[in-house]
Amino acid sequence: MSIEKGKVGVILLGAQSFPNSVNYGSSEAFSNSYKKIKAFLTDDSKGLGLNPQTDILDLFDSDSSADAQDVSISAFIRDRKQKKIEDLIIYYTGHGGYAPENGGYLLTIKSTRDDNPGVSSLTFKTLSITISKYATDLRIYFILDCCFAGEAIYQSTSLEIIKKQVENDFPSKGIAFLCAASKELPAIIVKERNITQFTEGLEKALREGSKIINNGYLTLREIEKITFENIKELNKTNPSEIIRPEVHSPDQREGDIAGIRHFPNYAFLRKIYDFKEQRKEIMVRLGNDNLWEASQLLQTFTFNFSEDPGLQSRAVSISRKSKIIEEKLRQVMVDFNEKNIDRDTREKEQDKLRADGNELLEKIIELVNDAIKSNSGNV
Amino acid sequence: MTTEVEERAHELKANLTSNLSGAFEDLVIFSEEFGNPQTNVVKDTVLLSSRIFRSLDNNNNGTELDKSIKQQFIDEALEIVDNIIRQSKEKDYKECKDVENDIQERFIRRMPSSSYAFVGEGFSKIYTGGKFKLEPTSLSLRLGEITGVVGENGTGKTTLLRIVAGDLRADSGVVNYPLVSKNKKDWIKIKQAIGYVPQRINDWGDLNTVKKILHFTASIKGIRGDDNLHTVNYLLNRLELNDYKDYRWGELSGGFKLRFELARQLVWSPKLLILDEPLANLDIKAQTIFLNDIRNLARSMNHSMAVLISSQNIYDIESISDNIIFMRTGRVKYSGPVSQIGSDWNNKCFMMEADCSILELKELLAIHPVSEIRNTGSYMLVFGYRDMDFNKVLITLLEARVTIRLFRDISNSTRVLFER
Numbered sequence: 001m002s003i004e005k006g007k008v009g010v011i012l013l014g015a016q017s018f019p020n021s022v023n024y025g026s027s028e029a030f031s032n033s034y035k036k037i038k039a040f041l042t043d044d045s046k047g048l049g050l051n052p053q054t055d056i057l058d059l060f061d062s063d064s065s066a067d068a069q070d071v072s073i074s075a076f077i078r079d080r081k082q083k084k085i086e087d088l089i090i091y092y093t094g095h096g097g098y099a100p101e102n103g104g105y106l107l108t109i110k111s112t113r114d115d116n117p118g119v120s121s122l123t124f125k126t127l128s129i130t131i132s133k134y135a136t137d138l139r140i141y142f143i144l145d146c147c148f149a150g151e152a153i154y155q156s157t158s159l160e161i162i163k164k165q166v167e168n169d170f171p172s173k174g175i176a177f178l179c180a181a182s183k184e185l186p187a188i189i190v191k192e193r194n195i196t197q198f199t200e201g202l203e204k205a206l207r208e209g210s211k212i213i214n215n216g217y218l219t220l221r222e223i224e225k226i227t228f229e230n231i232k233e234l235n236k237t238n239p240s241e242i243i244r245p246e247v248h249s250p251d252q253r254e255g256d257i258a259g260i261r262h263f264p265n266y267a268f269l270r271k272i273y274d275f276k277e278q279r280k281e282i283m284v285r286l287g288n289d290n291l292w293e294a295s296q297l298l299q300t301f302t303f304n305f306s307e308d309p310g311l312q313s314r315a316v317s318i319s320r321k322s323k324i325i326e327e328k329l330r331q332v333m334v335d336f337n338e339k340n341i342d343r344d345t346r347e348k349e350q351d352k353l354r355a356d357g358n359e360l361l362e363k364i365i366e367l368v369n370d371a372i373k374s375n376s377g378n379v
Numbered sequence: 380m381t382t383e384v385e386e387r388a389h390e391l392k393a394n395l396t397s398n399l400s401g402a403f404e405d406l407v408i409f410s411e412e413f414g415n416p417q418t419n420v421v422k423d424t425v426l427l428s429s430r431i432f433r434s435l436d437n438n439n440n441g442t443e444l445d446k447s448i449k450q451q452f453i454d455e456a457l458e459i460v461d462n463i464i465r466q467s468k469e470k471d472y473k474e475c476k477d478v479e480n481d482i483q484e485r486f487i488r489r490m491p492s493s494s495y496a497f498v499g500e501g502f503s504k505i506y507t508g509g510k511f512k513l514e515p516t517s518l519s520l521r522l523g524e525i526t527g528v529v530g531e532n533g534t535g536k537t538t539l540l541r542i543v544a545g546d547l548r549a550d551s552g553v554v555n556y557p558l559v560s561k562n563k564k565d566w567i568k569i570k571q572a573i574g575y576v577p578q579r580i581n582d583w584g585d586l587n588t589v590k591k592i593l594h595f596t597a598s599i600k601g602i603r604g605d606d607n608l609h610t611v612n613y614l615l616n617r618l619e620l621n622d623y624k625d626y627r628w629g630e631l632s633g634g635f636k637l638r639f640e641l642a643r644q645l646v647w648s649p650k651l652l653i654l655d656e657p658l659a660n661l662d663i664k665a666q667t668i669f670l671n672d673i674r675n676l677a678r679s680m681n682h683s684m685a686v687l688i689s690s691q692n693i694y695d696i697e698s699i700s701d702n703i704i705f706m707r708t709g710r711v712k713y714s715g716p717v718s719q720i721g722s723d724w725n726n727k728c729f730m731m732e733a734d735c736s737i738l739e740l741k742e743l744l745a746i747h748p749v750s751e752i753r754n755t756g757s758y759m760l761v762f763g764y765r766d767m768d769f770n771k772v773l774i775t776l777l778e779a780r781v782t783i784r785l786f787r788d789i790s791n792s793t794r795v796l797f798e799r
Contacts, residue, residue: 004494044488215701215716216523261716272523272678273490276483280411283421287407287428289436296671299617304680305486309609316616323619354433358426365422372416375482 003263005049008087009080009138010041011057011073013122014094014146015110020120024095024108029189033093033145033199034060040207046266047207055080060093065111066122070130077134087262088138090131092122093196096146099123107146139257140175141220145198147181174257176220176249178202178227188243190235198245201230209265216269217261221247275305279368286361295322298364306371314367318360325357384413384467388460395456399449403431406456415466417475424459427452489680494558496520496572496651496685497543502552504538513538514710515552520651520685522558523678527696527717528689529793530706536689537578537655539706543687544575544653558650571600574644574652574684578659580636583628589639590615590624593646600647614642617672633660638669648682658690666695674699693793705796713796721791726750727767728795732758732785733776743779747772753798758785760798 014034017026040047041056050056057076059069077088095108099118106112106121113120131140180198181188188197205226213222224247235242249258271277278301285294295318302308302315329350336346381389391409394402410424431452434444444452466472497520505512513535520526520543528536541547542554545566559565559572583592593611602610615621618638623631631639637660644652654673658666677686690696697703697717705713713720735743737754740761744752748764761772769788776783789795 214718217521269490270487273487273680274483275486276411276479280408283407283411283425284404286425287404287432289429289432296617296668297675299613300675300679303613309605312609312613316613319616320621358429361425361429362422365425369416372479372482375485 003048003087003089005051005055006083007085008048008050008089009055009057009076009085010050010089010091011076012038012060013069013090013092013107013109015061015108015112017061018095018108018110018112020111020113021108021117023114023117024097024112027189027194029194029196030093031061032194033196033203034091036195036199036203037091037093040203054083059109061110063110066109066120066126069109069122070126073127074130074134077131077138081134081138086139087141088131088135089141089143091143091145093145093199096144097121107144139260139262141257142175142177143202144177145180145196145202174249176247176256176258178220178224179246179248181243181245188241197231197235197241197243198227200234201227202245204230204234206263207266209263209267209269211267213265214268215261216265218263218265219261220249220258220263223263273304275301275372278304279372282364282368286364289357291322291357291360291364292326294364295319295360298367301368302371306374308371308374311367311371311374314363318363318367322357322360325353325360329353329357382467384464387413388464392457392460395453395460399431399444399453399456400435403428403452403456406459410459410463413463413467415463415469415472415475416479417471418466420459420462420466427455427459431456486680494522496522496558497554497556497687499543499549499554500552502542502549502554504542504547504550511535511538512709513542516711517552518543518704518711518714520687522650522685523683524701525673525677525686525688525699526702526704527693527700527793528687528704528706529691529693529696531797534706535709536706538709539704540575540653540655540687540689541577543651544573545569546575546577556651571647572650574647574649576637576640576644576652576654576657578655580640585627585629588625588627589620589631592628592639593642596643597646602647610646614645618642619668634662634665637661641669645676648684650684652677652684652686654686654688656689656691658692658695666692670695670699697793703793705793713793718791720793721795724790724795724799725765727763727765727769727788727790728760728798729769729772730758730760730785730787730789730794731783734782734784739781743775743781744772747775760789 012034014030016028016031016034018024038052038056038058038060041050042052043049052058057072059072062069064072080088092107097106097108097117098104099106099121101116101118104118105124106117107124107127108117108121111120180196189195190197190200193200202223205223209218210222210226213226218226224245228244231242231245232239247258249256278297282294282297282301285291285297295315299312299315299319302312306312332346332349332353335341336343387409391402391405394405407424407428410421414420414424434448434452497518499516499518501515501517503513503515511533516539518526518539528539530536538547542549545554556564556569556572559568586592587595590611593614594607597607597610615624618641620635620638620642623635623639626635628636628639637657641654641657652673657669661669673686673688676682677684688696688700697720700717702715703713703717703720704711733740737752737759740759741749741752744761748767749761750764751762753760753762769786773783773786
């Protein structure tokens with residue numbers, strides 16, 4: 001249901017160079033953007049961990065013609081649908097433009113020719129027909145990192161026949177676009193780092209998520225906002241060049257998929273499985289003299305981060321002792337207030353209990369360290 | 380060149396010197412992040428921090444300490460910071476941190492999948508006689524996430540929970556448990572993965588003691604030997620049932636009966652835990668502990684669960700939930716993340732209890748962009764436009780010497796959904 005291995009297929013499109021075109025200049029930035037996105041998709045520890053052979057159709061810098069690419073795309077979708085994927089992500093980086101013959105929006109590829117770009121490039125119209133025909137019942141996310149990317153949406157819906165086809169072919173699932181730029185604005189390449197501005201911000205958004213959004217999953221709209229924040233942060237020195245990405249979801253009959261919490265928010269998810277963060281929580285509780293809560297967290301900590309039942313039992317035992325100390329401390333205050341016990345006696349009793357508490361505090365720290373050490377060989 | 384440790388240390392030192400009571404917690408965080416785990420520096424920091432806390436706490440107001448004691452604390456804190464800076468420059472420091480980072484990464488890689496424990500689309504229910512119906516409802520419950528269900532009485536919360544629990548058949552729509560039974564619905568498998576604590580808990584009478592029933596439940600679910608002993612001990616302690624482990628069910632109070640039932644449902648590590656109004660029988664303190672437990676258990680690394688919990692205690696439920704479902708007359712009126720409640724609403728609202736009448740309040744707040752004031756009997760609800768500034772409202776009220784007993788911004792709380 002969420003974007004994850006086994007349930008998603010990805011198509012990577014675009015090119016770094018356009019040998020048959022003078023109009024569309026080559027740029028290593030496209031290649032760098034493609035590499036970043038692909039690394040995120042295939043990274044097992046800090047990404048989606050997709051299998052590049054089976055989960056991804058990589059047509060970036062492919063020598064094949066637009067027609068051959070279209071055939072590959074339809075074959076890939078058919079194959080992945082048999083494997084029960086639920087989501088299809090189509091990422092394109094390169095030059096977006098207009099076909100001079102009919103003004104249709106096109107996505108340039110390596111075979112794009114200046115004398116007939118409308119035929120030699122992937123046109124958005126034909127691409128959307130293929131996608132609509134074969135990707136029925138999938139959630140489709142188009143990520144377009146190219147100039148005038150916002151125009152793609154108008155192309156897909158302006159022609160009545162395609163509009164109808166989209167509506168017929170996606171009865172219950174939707175389609176959403178994340179575009180580098182609006183239809184009025186060109187996308188930008190960051191010269192210093194030789195990468196497209198949009199993908200640089202997007203990859204960071206996908207890989208890191210957001211610490212501010214307190215949820216394990218993000219919507220495409222949130223991804224767009226985080227991407228924009230990243231773009232602003234990464235391009236602080238050049239604010240006039242900043243272009244805000246856009247999200248469009250033309251088919252919203254069965255709900256807007258751009259609003260579904262579908263993309264992992266690693267900043268949030270990792271925190272839970274990050275022993276350092278959890279250890280910090282325990283230490284802060286101890287520092288605030290909250291032995292009881294610290295010992296409760298300790299139980300979760302040992303349960304999560306150690307397979308050793310001995311350590312888990314120690315946590316249980318510490319937790320019981322801390323409860324006893326807390327209760328005795330409370331009782332001392334009750335007795336002081338209700339039984340007219342003098343201040344000296346109260347303080348002596350409190351000091352004794354706190355000394356026991358300090359002993360327990362040291363044991364908690366010791367146990368936290370032991371739990372981590374027990375993993376230094378094998379997690 | 381200044382290192383990150385030095386940069387943070389510089390800032391921390393300034394804060395410790397100028398505002399010890401506000402900065403001593405940051406000292407623990409700093410020590411935890413940058414201290415060498417092979418040394419006692421974290422322990423020393425925590426001990427110092429707890430001493431500072433106690434001194435502040437003993438000092439009633441918690442802000443002013445005796446000057447000499449305060450200076451002593453500051454000196455000790457600064458010494459710890461310098462010690463951490465020194466450690467960060469030692470040879471073995473990077474090696475120790477690398478080992479930790481490696482373990483950290485390996486744990487993060489073990490992060491459980493984000494799979495859905497339950498996915499229901501358009502499921503509905505009409506009771507015989509047609510007096511009440513649950514309108515078509517769609518709902519997805521993901522591992523590690525808590526979904527709170529709130530709404531007035533008789534709005535269909537229990538019906539919704541019972542359908543998800545497989546305790547009630549939906550009249551239409553689809554319910555799936557993708558984690559357990561992917562294609563064909565195998566109810567035996569599904570039921571084994573669900574823990575359901577209904578409003579009315581099963582009566583175990585005087586059949587046996589708490590501990591023995593838990594061992595029994597674990598064993599019939601296939602948890603035997605040391606695992607059985609270990610799991611039961613863990614849950615008895617975790618849910619504070621240790622002192623009552625030898626009690627028979629009938630001897631337990633309402634709150635402990637609930638804990639016992641929760642322990643019984645958790646003993647086989649369900650993938651989906653459903654709790655119908657669990658807070659009703661718990662005192663305030665027990666409610667907090669219970670909810671924190673649910674939070675921690677849901678996200679547990681080894682046995683994460685999807686949790687669906689209904690309650691009337693909306694603020695408490697909101698505080699631990701990832702998502703909220705608000706129901707009214709059998710229909711889901713809001714379903715989404717807690718963080719997005721009210722985001723579609725272009726207004727603000729606060730509730731207040733104060734020693735003034737609604738007319739006086741209207742007069743006082745006339746200068747603010749207030750759209751409506753409602754008196755609910757025990758408190759007042761003040762609705763305003765987006766530009767209503769709560770700080771300015773409070774200043775107006777305080778300047779008019781109104782005694783305020785309660786003031787709560789509920790613009791982004793489920794509470795406001797009850798009134799909209």
